[in-house]
Amino acid sequence: MRATVWVFVMGVLLCCCSMDLSAQFRRKIKKPKPSSNFTIEQLAPGVWVAISNDYYGKAICNAGIVDLGDRTLVFDPFLTPSVARELKAFARYLTKKQVSFVVNSNYRNDHIRGTQVFLPNASVISTSITRKEIERIEPEEQEWERKHAPTLLQAVKKRMTNASTTEKEELPFWVGYYQGMVESVDELFTATPDMIFDDSLWLTGTKLSVKLVERRSGNTSSDAVMLIPSLGIAFMSDLLSNERHPWISDGSVEGWQESLKLFYEDTLYHTYVPGHGKVCGKEPLRTLYEYLEDIKTLCESVKTDSAEIALMHQPIPQPYRSWFCGRFYQPNLQFIINSTRQRSEENSLRVRQY
Ligand SMILES: [Zn+2]
Numbered sequence: 001m002r003a004t005v006w007v008f009v010m011g012v013l014l015c016c017c018s019m020d021l022s023a024q025f026r027r028k029i030k031k032p033k034p035s036s037n038f039t040i041e042q043l044a045p046g047v048w049v050a051i052s053n054d055y056y057g058k059a060i061c062n063a064g065i066v067d068l069g070d071r072t073l074v075f076d077p078f079l080t081p082s083v084a085r086e087l088k089a090f091a092r093y094l095t096k097k098q099v100s101f102v103v104n105s106n107y108r109n110d111h112i113r114g115t116q117v118f119l120p121n122a123s124v125i126s127t128s129i130t131r132k133e134i135e136r137i138e139p140e141e142q143e144w145e146r147k148h149a150p151t152l153l154q155a156v157k158k159r160m161t162n163a164s165t166t167e168k169e170e171l172p173f174w175v176g177y178y179q180g181m182v183e184s185v186d187e188l189f190t191a192t193p194d195m196i197f198d199d200s201l202w203l204t205g206t207k208l209s210v211k212l213v214e215r216r217s218g219n220t221s222s223d224a225v226m227l228i229p230s231l232g233i234a235f236m237s238d239l240l241s242n243e244r245h246p247w248i249s250d251g252s253v254e255g256w257q258e259s260l261k262l263f264y265e266d267t268l269y270h271t272y273v274p275g276h277g278k279v280c281g282k283e284p285l286r287t288l289y290e291y292l293e294d295i296k297t298l299c300e301s302v303k304t305d306s307a308e309i310a311l312m313h314q315p316i317p318q319p320y321r322s323w324f325c326g327r328f329y330q331p332n333l334q335f336i337i338n339s340t341r342q343r344s345e346e347n348s349l350r351v352r353q354y
Pocket residue numbers: 061108110111238275276
């Protein structure tokens with residue numbers, strides 16, 4: 001009898017204890033304050049996107065949070081550790097778990113620099129090419145930014161006074177970019193991915209599964225797209241930018257167009273998260289494809305140096321004139337002109353060798 005009472009008392013105590021612990025746990029995960037760097041949007045149960053705020057925000061790219069059920073995944077954790085800490089707090093709050101996976105879709109600073117705040121708990125995933133590129137580029141780039149970012153920040157702030165109206169709208173984005181670099185430089189290190197893949201990788205959870213798909217020679221030499229087939233959602237990273245000029249000089253226009261066509265035509269997907277810009281349906285994939293086609297056509301018409309100079313001075317074609325990142329337009333043209341020239345030189349060399 002006494003034993004029964006003892007078991008009952010212990011049971012009540014344990015129960016109270018565990019209720020108390022779970023209440024404490026619940027209390028600990030407070031709703032984070034809204035961030036001035038990004039806004040969270042829920043796309044489906046268990047899937048959120050953090051849209052970068054272009055107005056002085058320091059996130060710069062869009063990120064994703066996926067509750068796989070047993071584990072939590074973060075996609076492209078922003079430009080700075082400080083903004084990534086905000087994202088981490090949201091991931092914890094929304095999924096009630098620590099982050100287990102961080103995906104780096106490509107090697108660019110805005111997609112990878114926040115990774116370090118998820119270590120050592122999370123595995124960092126990228127394609128093997130992206131990992132090599134991070135190792136090769138990142139330490140040098142951090143050093144370069146340490147020296148030059150403060151000057152660039154001052155220059156952008158100064159530009160505010162005599163910029164055109166369109167440029168003025170965009171300058172806060174660049175202020176956020178360089179400000180983010182300046183503020184984070186002292187705490188940065190290179191967080192190299194420890195889980196690599198080629199071609200594709202499934203991450204299977206108890207609630208949701210995602211498929212990472214490698215696309216080579218598009219936006220960069222290797223980009224990872226994150227697909228959630230059961231929900232028709234595709235996180236496209238820099239293979240898609242919505243109403244802003246992409247930076248094309250790190251990849252191949254043809255390969256990029258191939259990827260856009262592939263995901264546009266895949267009827268399984270209806271919701272696309274671009275690396276930059278608003279979440280969208282299929283239309284912006286076609287628009288970006290046409291943008292690439294249009295500037296290719298413009299560049300192909302250039303046969304002489306004077307025609308090249310004239311093209312560089314022409315305004316941006318009307319459908320794309322209001323897009324963000326207009327400063328990428330001329331380098332994009334230059335990249336295509338140079339690549340076309342290089343290809344034709346290689347071809348003529350080959351013909352001479354025959
Ligand atoms: Zn990007």
